[in-house]
Amino acid sequence: MCAGWMEEMQNDGLGGRDLPGPGLYLHFPWCVKKCPYCDFNSHPLAGSLDEEGYVRALIRDFQANAAGRSFATVFLGGGTPSLFSPAAIGKLLDAVRPQLEKGAEITLEANPGTLERGAFAGYRQAGVNRLSIGAQSFSNPMLARLGRIHSAAAVDSAVAEARAAGFDNINLDLMYALPEQSVEEALADLQRAIALQPEHLSWYQLTIEPKTEFARRPPPTPAEDLIISMEEEGRALLADAGFARYEVSAYARAGARCRHNLVYWTFGDYVGLGAGAAGKHTLAGPSSVLGPSGSVIRTGKPRQPRLYLQNPTRSASSSIASEELPGEFMMNALRLVGGLERASFTARTGLPWASVEATWAQTTELGLTEPERIAATDFGYRHLDRLLQFFL
Ligand SMILES: C[S@@+](CC[C@H](N)C(=O)[O-])C[C@H]1O[C@@H](n2cnc3c(N)ncnc32)[C@H](O)[C@@H]1O
Ligand code: SF4
Incomplete structure (x- = not known):
């Protein structure tokens, strides 16, 4: 496994001192509602979103704390950045652009339940060149159990719209070891995700985080031996489909590893x-x-x-x-x-x-x-x- 990896690292310029970065992370702290498993800094949106006020604050923050630096990657994460209109994201990226390296990777996290028609074309035009879509599962009953605000069909249409808008670098977030999930169900989720042909898949084991709704009322998660089977069979499925595992939960087609996350790792x-x-x-x-x-x-x-x-x-x-x-x-x-x-x-x-x-x-x-x-x-x-x- 190492030789191939080393070759790819060298091709990607990740060897020795030629390490990736620096990166710029921009956080968007609101969501339509809080998912019961999530411990990210995300707050249910009460009332209307003052997107102009928040973008203005981010730009001030950028000017005060990022002066004189240049960035190889930008990650707009959340929370739910896709609650913000393409115009607001465009304004923010216009302010950041003079400090971006040529060919910078610019990722936006999108929740399929928040997307207005035409939004992806707008984000693309604003300068976003990588999307990370929160699919989580393709089972509607499971999505409901996870408190998600979208259906499986909404994930399918999000990917189709993203492609139509010209995105050629798409990640899907998926979770496994979900409440009462069987090995077959976990693999079926992966197969649905693979069928959408994303460039990148983040496949996370559900963890019960302290102070979340799931910690207060723990759901019945699968037994350890089932989780091991999900992982072994799931990884084989991903490898057969051309996704190389390069980090604990990250799988990518050749050349599609997330450059921003590589800055952290x-x-x-x-x-x-x-x-x-x-x-x-x-x-x-x-x-x-x-x-x-x-x-x-x-x-x-x-x-x-x-x-x-x-x-x-x-x-x-x-x-x-x-x-x-x-x-x-x-x-x-x-x-x-x-x-x-x-x-x-x-x-x-x-x-x-x-x-x-x-x-x-x-x-x-x-x-x-x-x-x-x-x-x-x-x-x-x-x-x-x-x-x-x-x-x-
Ligand atoms: C910041 S969230 C992002 C995206 C967007 N807000 C959404 O949910 O569609 C990043 C990803 O982390 C994963 N995640 C969040 N909480 C998790 C948990 N407790 N266990 C495993 N994965 C988790 C989910 O797959 C989620 O899409
Ligand atoms: S998983 Fe995503 S949508 Fe759900 S609360 Fe966390 S950040 Fe918000």
């Missing part, structure tokens, strides 16, 4: 703007050698839309202690099926490889990691949580 820098958005940036030291500590900074914005709107340029920031950097780096990099070159560790953390060498040797000895490359073995990948414990 390679521990790259990104500016996060909008209510509750997180960011990360690295302070470069002399001759691009980073200082021993305090050189990687995390930023955060107020989660409540009301508070954010009161003062959109305010950001909290704190530095990651140097002893936490190896764990933070590995938590991301080891999610990548083929991992990264060793040089990436120093490029991203400023620490010498020697700082993790002994731990790495120990995990390699146990058969969890590759000797030469920052990558889990097949065995290590199946026990990723255990492997990460060594670095945390």
Whole structure:
């Protein structure tokens, strides 16, 4: 698995110091209603949406906190960005555009239940060149159980409309291990998604997140052995259909990996703007050698839309202690099926490889990691949580 991956990484320019990024994340914190499984910073929309006010705030935030930077990727995520009209998204992207690299990937998350006719053509015209459509399942009773505001047919028409609008880079979000789901049902969902021929599939195991409706009233989720069968058979189905798994939950056709998410998984820098958005940036030291500590900074914005709107340029920031950097780096990099070159560790953390060498040797000895490359073995990948414990 590694050789092919390395070749693709090199073709994609992801080897060593030539790592992707930086990215720009823009958060849209409202949804029509809150799904019972979701712990993202999303708030049910009460009353009408002041899209102009929010876009104005995002632009102020951008001007204050992203000045002088250029971006290789933009991700408009939520919440539900597709609640915003193409005109509002266009205005925002017009403000951002002067700071985008040529050929920047610009993704918008879309909920099939929010799309007005012609919306995709409008987003395309506004500059969006990648769509991430929240399908979740193709079973109408299951969609109802998940509190979704759309049917399976709405997902089909969203994809058809996106294609008609000229989108050639589409992701579908799908979940499995859903309440009382059988292996056959999970595979049928995947087959429906594959039949729509997206370039990318995010296939997430449903997790019961604290403080969600599902945590308060847990639904009966499938037994562990059924989940394992879903994963084994589902991955085979995806591979047969030409989707290569490149991260725990991400599958792509050749050349269609999500460049923005690769920024996170390679521990790259990104500016996060909008209510509750997180960011990360690295302070470069002399001759691009980073200082021993305090050189990687995390930023955060107020989660409540009301508070954010009161003062959109305010950001909290704190530095990651140097002893936490190896764990933070590995938590991301080891999610990548083929991992990264060793040089990436120093490029991203400023620490010498020697700082993790002994731990790495120990995990390699146990058969969890590759000797030469920052990558889990097949065995290590199946026990990723255990492997990460060594670095945390
Ligand atoms: C921010 S949501 C995005 C998109 C859009 N709001 C929608 O729902 O259509 C990103 C994706 O994370 C996944 N997700 C959210 N909560 C999850 C959970 N508890 N377990 C597994 N996947 C989850 C869903 O597939 C969802 O589409
Ligand atoms: S899953 Fe998507 S639509 Fe549902 S509450 Fe979360 S962000 Fe909103």
